[in-house]
Amino acid sequence: MIEDSFxxxxxxxxxPYRYTVQFTKGIFQIQNPCLRQFLISxxxxxxxxxxxxxxxxxxxxxxxxxxxxxxxYFQSLDLIVQLTSDIVVVPGGEDCKNDPKLWESxxxxxxxxxxxxxxxxxxxGGGAVLDLVGYVAAVSHRGIRLVRIPTTVLSQNDSGVxxxxxxNYKGKKNFLGSFAPPVAVFNDLLFLESLDDRDWRSxxxxxxxxxxxxxxxxxxxxxxxxxxxxxRNLEKMSYLVHRCAKLHMDHIAKxxxxxxxxxxxxxxxxxxxxxxxxxxxxxxxxxxxxAIGMALxxxxxxxKNLLTEGDRDRILSVLKKLGFAIYHPQLSEKxxxxxxxxxxxxxxxxxxxLTIMLLAGIGVAKEVHEIDLNTLASSVDFxxxx
Amino acid sequence: MIEDSFxxxxxxxxxPYRYTVQFTKGIFQIQNPCLRQFLISxxxxxxxxxxxxxxxxxxxxxxxxxxxxxxxYFQSLDLIVQLTSDIVVVPGGEDCKNDPKLWESxxxxxxxxxxxxxxxxxxxGGGAVLDLVGYVAAVSHRGIRLVRIPTTVLSQNDSGVxxxxxxNYKGKKNFLGSFAPPVAVFNDLLFLESLDDRDWRSxxxxxxxxxxxxxxxxxxxxxxxxxxxxxRNLEKMSYLVHRCAKLHMDHIAKxxxxxxxxxxxxxxxxxxxxxxxxxxxxxxxxxxxxAIGMALxxxxxxxKNLLTEGDRDRILSVLKKLGFAIYHPQLSEKxxxxxxxxxxxxxxxxxxxLTIMLLAGIGVAKEVHEIDLNTLASSVDFxxxx
Numbered sequence: 001m002i003e004d005s006f007x008x009x010x011x012x013x014x015x016p017y018r019y020t021v022q023f024t025k026g027i028f029q030i031q032n033p034c035l036r037q038f039l040i041s042x043x044x045x046x047x048x049x050x051x052x053x054x055x056x057x058x059x060x061x062x063x064x065x066x067x068x069x070x071x072x073y074f075q076s077l078d079l080i081v082q083l084t085s086d087i088v089v090v091p092g093g094e095d096c097k098n099d100p101k102l103w104e105s106x107x108x109x110x111x112x113x114x115x116x117x118x119x120x121x122x123x124x125g126g127g128a129v130l131d132l133v134g135y136v137a138a139v140s141h142r143g144i145r146l147v148r149i150p151t152t153v154l155s156q157n158d159s160g161v162x163x164x165x166x167x168n169y170k171g172k173k174n175f176l177g178s179f180a181p182p183v184a185v186f187n188d189l190l191f192l193e194s195l196d197d198r199d200w201r202s203x204x205x206x207x208x209x210x211x212x213x214x215x216x217x218x219x220x221x222x223x224x225x226x227x228x229x230x231x232r233n234l235e236k237m238s239y240l241v242h243r244c245a246k247l248h249m250d251h252i253a254k255x256x257x258x259x260x261x262x263x264x265x266x267x268x269x270x271x272x273x274x275x276x277x278x279x280x281x282x283x284x285x286x287x288x289x290x291a292i293g294m295a296l297x298x299x300x301x302x303x304k305n306l307l308t309e310g311d312r313d314r315i316l317s318v319l320k321k322l323g324f325a326i327y328h329p330q331l332s333e334k335x336x337x338x339x340x341x342x343x344x345x346x347x348x349x350x351x352x353x354l355t356i357m358l359l360a361g362i363g364v365a366k367e368v369h370e371i372d373l374n375t376l377a378s379s380v381d382f383x384x385x386x
Numbered sequence: 387m388i389e390d391s392f393x394x395x396x397x398x399x400x401x402p403y404r405y406t407v408q409f410t411k412g413i414f415q416i417q418n419p420c421l422r423q424f425l426i427s428x429x430x431x432x433x434x435x436x437x438x439x440x441x442x443x444x445x446x447x448x449x450x451x452x453x454x455x456x457x458x459y460f461q462s463l464d465l466i467v468q469l470t471s472d473i474v475v476v477p478g479g480e481d482c483k484n485d486p487k488l489w490e491s492x493x494x495x496x497x498x499x500x501x502x503x504x505x506x507x508x509x510x511g512g513g514a515v516l517d518l519v520g521y522v523a524a525v526s527h528r529g530i531r532l533v534r535i536p537t538t539v540l541s542q543n544d545s546g547v548x549x550x551x552x553x554n555y556k557g558k559k560n561f562l563g564s565f566a567p568p569v570a571v572f573n574d575l576l577f578l579e580s581l582d583d584r585d586w587r588s589x590x591x592x593x594x595x596x597x598x599x600x601x602x603x604x605x606x607x608x609x610x611x612x613x614x615x616x617x618r619n620l621e622k623m624s625y626l627v628h629r630c631a632k633l634h635m636d637h638i639a640k641x642x643x644x645x646x647x648x649x650x651x652x653x654x655x656x657x658x659x660x661x662x663x664x665x666x667x668x669x670x671x672x673x674x675x676x677a678i679g680m681a682l683x684x685x686x687x688x689x690k691n692l693l694t695e696g697d698r699d700r701i702l703s704v705l706k707k708l709g710f711a712i713y714h715p716q717l718s719e720k721x722x723x724x725x726x727x728x729x730x731x732x733x734x735x736x737x738x739x740l741t742i743m744l745l746a747g748i749g750v751a752k753e754v755h756e757i758d759l760n761t762l763a764s765s766v767d768f769x770x771x772x
Contacts, residue, residue, distance in 0.1 A: 006409035006575075006628045009547070011567070013639040014400040023392035047739055111556060116734045117645075139525065141734075142552065142563045143644070161395070166528065170497060177528045178564060181397070189392075242392045253399040258529070259503075348502045353433055 017257070021161045021185040021245055023238070027149065028069040030076070038147075038184050039081050044118075052084045052115050054106065054133045056125020058092035059151050062194035081120065084113040094128050094282040097167045097174075106136040115144055120183075122147045126199070127155035127286070131177070134165030138180035146182045151191035153203020153237065154287055157244035161185050163257055172345070173274050179258040187245070189238045200232060201323050202287025205269075207244035208318065209294060213268045214247055216363030223314070226321040268357045268365065269294030272331075275342025279330040291319050292383075295326035299379040301358040304372070311362050316386070327383040336377060343371055403643070407547045407571040407631055409624070413535065414455040416462070424533075424570050425467050430504075438470045438501050440492065440519045442511020444478035445537050448580035467506065470499040480514050480668040483553045483560075492522040501530055506569075508533040512585070513541035513672070517563070520551030524566035532568045537577035539589020539623065540673050543630035547571050549643055558731070559660050565644040573631070575624045586618060587709050588673025591655075593630035594704065595680060599654045600633055602749030609700070612707040654743045654751065655680030658717075661728025665716040677705050678769075681712035685765040687744040690758070697748050702772070713769040722763060729757055 024034045042049075053070060060066055067087050074083045088109055090096055115121065121144050123133035130148050137146040150160030166177025192200065204222075211219035221243075222229070228236045273293035277284055284292075295316055302312040319326050331339060347354040353369050360366040410420045428435075439456060446452055453473050460469045474495055476482055501507065507530050509519035516534050523532040536546030552563025578586065590608075597605035607629075608615070614622045659679035663670055670678075681702055688698040705712050717725060733740040739755050746752040 006624060008409070009407040009628075009632050009635055010404070011407070011547075011635045011639050012402075012404045013643050014402050015644050016398075016400050018396070018398045021395040021397070023394070044739075107555070107562070111558065111561065114734055135525075139521075139562050139564055141561065142550065142565055161397075164528065169493070172497070175497065175527065176493070176525050178525055179528055238392060242395075246395050249395055249397045253397050257399050258401050348500055353430075 017163075017181045019182055019184055021187060021249065023187045023189060023242060025188060025190045027186050027188040028066070028073045030073060034186055035073070035147075036077060038186075039077060039120075042183075043080050047118075048079065049081050050084060050113065050115055050119040051081045051122055052109060052113055052119070053087045053122045053124065054109075054129070055087055055089045056092040056129040056151065057089050059125050059191065059194075060089055063191075084109075084115070090125075090129060090132070092126050092129050094168075094277070094286070096132050097128050098282075100167070100169070103132060103136060103167055106133065107140055110136065110140040110144065115140070117141045117144055120145050120147050122149065124149040124151060125155075126150070126152040127159040130155055130160050131165050131174070132167055134180060134182070135167055135177050138165055138178045143180060146180065148182045148185045150185065150187060152195060152199050153192060153241060154199075154206060155203075156187040156189075156192070157203060157241040158206040158248055160187075161245045161249055163252055171278060173277065181257075187241065189234065189241070192237060192241075193232075193234060197232075197323075198285055198288070200237075201230070202285040202291070204229060204240065204322055205287035205290040205294070205324070206248070207240050208322075209268050209290060210244055210247045210251075212294070212298075212315065212359060212362060213357060213365035214251070214363065215243075216361075218243055218247070219318070219362050222322075223318050226318055230321065230323050268359070269297050271342055271346040271356060272296050272339060274346060275339055276328060276330055279335065279338055280328065284328065288324065291324035292326055292328050292331070295319055295324075295383055296331070296376075296379055297356070297358055299382050300371075300376060301360070301366075303375050303379055303382075304358065306358055306360045306366060308361075311359070315359075315362065327386065331380045332384065336380065339376075339380075340373060403549075403567045405568055405570055407573060407635065409573045409575060409628060411574060411576045413572050413574040414452070414459045416459060420572055421459070421533075422463060424572075425463060425506075428569075429466050433504075434465060435467050436470060436499065436501055436505040437467050437508055438495060438499055438505070439473045439508045439510065440495075440515070441473055441475045442478040442515040442537065443475050445511050445577065445580075446475055449577075470495075470501070476511075476515060476518070478512050478515050480554075480663065480672070482518050483514050484668075486553070486555075489518060489522060489553055492519065493526055496522065496526040496530065501526070503527045503530055506531050506533050508535065510535040510537060511541075512536070512538040513545040516541055516546050517551050517560070518553055520566060520568070521553055521563050524551055524564045529566060532566065534568045534571045536571065536573060538581060538585050539578060539627060540585075540592060540671075541589075542573040542575075542578070543589060543627040544592040544634055546573075547631045547635055549638055557664060559663065567643075573627065575620065575627070578623060578627075579618075579620060583618075583709075584671055584674070586623075587616070588671040588677070590615060590626065590708055591673035591676040591680070591710070592634070593626050594708075595654050595676060596630055596633045596637075598680070598684075598701065598745060598748060599743060599751035600637070600749060601629075602747075604629055604633070605704075605748050608708075609704050612704055616707065616709050654745070655683050657728055657732040657742055658682050658725060660732060661725055662714060662716055665721065665724055666714065670714065674710065675714075677710035678712055678714050678717070681705060681710075681769055682717070682762075682765055683742070683744055685768050686757075686762060687746070687752075689761050689765055689768075690744065692744055692746045692752060694747075697745070701745075701748065713772065717766045718770065722766065725762075725766075726759060 121137040166174035169175035273289035276289040301307040507523040552560035555561035659675035662675040687693040
């Protein structure tokens with residue numbers, strides 16, 4: 001028997017990851033030590049690493065001196081890390097994830113500038129740019145060291161501190177991508193000041209989400225600070241970002257970081273959100289879509305007798321106080337079929353059984369594996385009539 | 387101080403991987419339990435998984451009934467795993483890694499057939515096809531479960547049992563790719579019988595390599611079985627494949643599986659091999675190029691007083707006994723500059739400092755960080771004159 005002579009070989013190992021998310025203000029001010037200390041800590045005798053910086057166009061528009069500041073900052077580091085001759089600027093927002101040519105041009109930049117596995121790619125911008133650049137870094141030379149500097153509320157409290165990247169493909173969100181932790185993340189809170197109101201607000205959706213499924217106290221804090229948050233109080237927002245980022249990172253590290261299992265329990269409100277983003281051709285921000293998705297699943301949870309009427313109204317009220325819309329015409333009667341398709345696509349993206357997270361209370365998540373389309377339709381109607 | 391109010395957040399975790407490499411004969415014979423038992427062991431209540439099978443064209447040419455056999459094999463499994471309506475056949479050999487359209491067509495197949503993260507992609511073929519399909523699986527939906535069925539000596543003893551995938555881009559080998567362990571590997575030794583002599587032989591290069599840097603006893607075994615190996619003795623070859631696969635897998639699991647560090651100590655003979663493959667437009671097989679690369683670095687090791695003359699000759703003699711060429715005209719005087727460029731590219735691909743593995747004895751590896759071009763040139767001349 002061949003099986004006897006050549007026994008099976010087992011490969012079993014663990015791959016360790018470790019990175020910190022630092023909070024700072026004015027990261028490229030010459031006296032700010034955060035980034036410099038990190039780069040110096042990684043120095044290896046006798047080598048000068050390269051760094052390719054990729055910037056979000058929207059950020060540059062608000063900070064016209066940023067490119068010059070970055071170049072000046074790195075001048076004092078040139079024995080440790082050398083910037084490539086150019087800083088690459090890419091369009092921001094979800095559009096950048098829809099354009100395969102943009103991905104290719106960044107891979108070409110890696111090639112042109114000779115960025116190797118021990119060099120850095122430093123991605124600075126909103127979540128979409130970080131996702132795009134992260135995917136480039138993950139697959140070039142089988143993984144280049146990625147430093148993320150998220151500049152929006154959403155990316156600082158959620159996607160930018162996590163382990164995923166991705167781009168859209170043939171109309172499917174994040175169809176291509178990978179799990180690839182960064183080597184460091186720097187949340188520069190000053191960048192939040194230049195966000196427009198929609199981006200300031202929409203980033204809070206993930207904080208509400210994580211509070212609803214994990215942390216009732218955090219929800220209460222958001223509820224009592226809703227007005228200050230809406231009125232752009234930076235210290236309150238910084239607290240929200242820090243607490244949300246911590247919850248998100250703990251969930252990753254203590255759970256199933258690369259999602260080999262079958263559920264993604266942080267995804268409350270997301271199945272409808274993903275579909276809404278496409279149905280509105282991304283005129284909705286991700287957070288705006290998530291707010292609507294959470295409103296829908298909150299009402300659905302109530303109609304399924306999981307959630308009290310009081311809790312339902314309290315959640316919808318916080319969303320509204322923060323300035324979120326909780327309904328969109330694309331949820332309407334004639335579009336419902338499209339919405340239902342979203343359930344199927346969500347299942348396919350997650351793989352395996354459909355798993356939808358609902359609420360059994362504020363701070364109490366509950367997974368279900370079926371959605372009753374009649375109840376879903378009446379939940380939509382409830383929101384339409386509010 | 388903002389840094390005090392919002393302390394850094396640390397993310398630290400380990401991602402566990404586990405897979406077995408089973409050795410069998412006739413994996414798709416209906417009574418063969420290997421693959422069936424694996425798929426049954428992974429079954430989840432109430433779900434039927436999908437499987438997309440991708441086959442190497444060269445293999446199909448030698449096994450015209452294979453597609454029918456696979457379909458029959460899976461019929462008895464259809465409550466557990468359902469094959470997609472079509473089995474995809476792709477051209478084999480390095481060419482398949484040079485064609486981005488092929489990669490795209492496979493991603494499209496994942497989309498078309500609705501292959502999700504918990505479905506399987508089953509890649510059957512030589513190392514190049516496994517690399518290509520592995521890369522597709524790694525980035526579609528951020529990672530689809532990959533089963534590898536390597537069918538060549540090289541893929542069964544080396545690349546197919548490891549953790550990498552990749553495709554070439556703009557003339558650079560494995561420029562795009564990732565580290566993504568399979569969920570299972572099945573080495574069907576019967577497939578080796580249909581290999582042509584070049585593929586049979588060239589796969590042994592990695593076994594010689596690993597014996598030279600890690601396992602002198604294995605080298606002695608190869609030396610004393612060289613004739614049987616050359617004369618296509620399947621049991622001897624099976625032993626070689628099993629022992630080489632084990633050494634390769636142990637190296638990965640006990641070392642730095644995703645190569646975050648700076649060296650790749652299993653890469654003896656590979657820097658010149660990579661370049662030679664390109665210089666010969668892949669008319670050289672990978673193993674043929676590695677054999678020449680090892681001959682070159684063996685002679686270089688001798689010329690640098692690391693290796694005795696006796697060991698040098700013994701190594702060159704085993705390579706020749708197995709039927710390998712140990713010189714190629716592309717190493718010649720007028721091409722040396724190209725070869726030197728290969729050193730630079732190798733450094734860039736590895737990242738950080740140049741690290742080249744030499745021999746300080748049979749079974750004794752030694753890393754160096756500099757290559758003396760004069761000695762390299764005279765090593766080339768030595769091989770040219772043999």
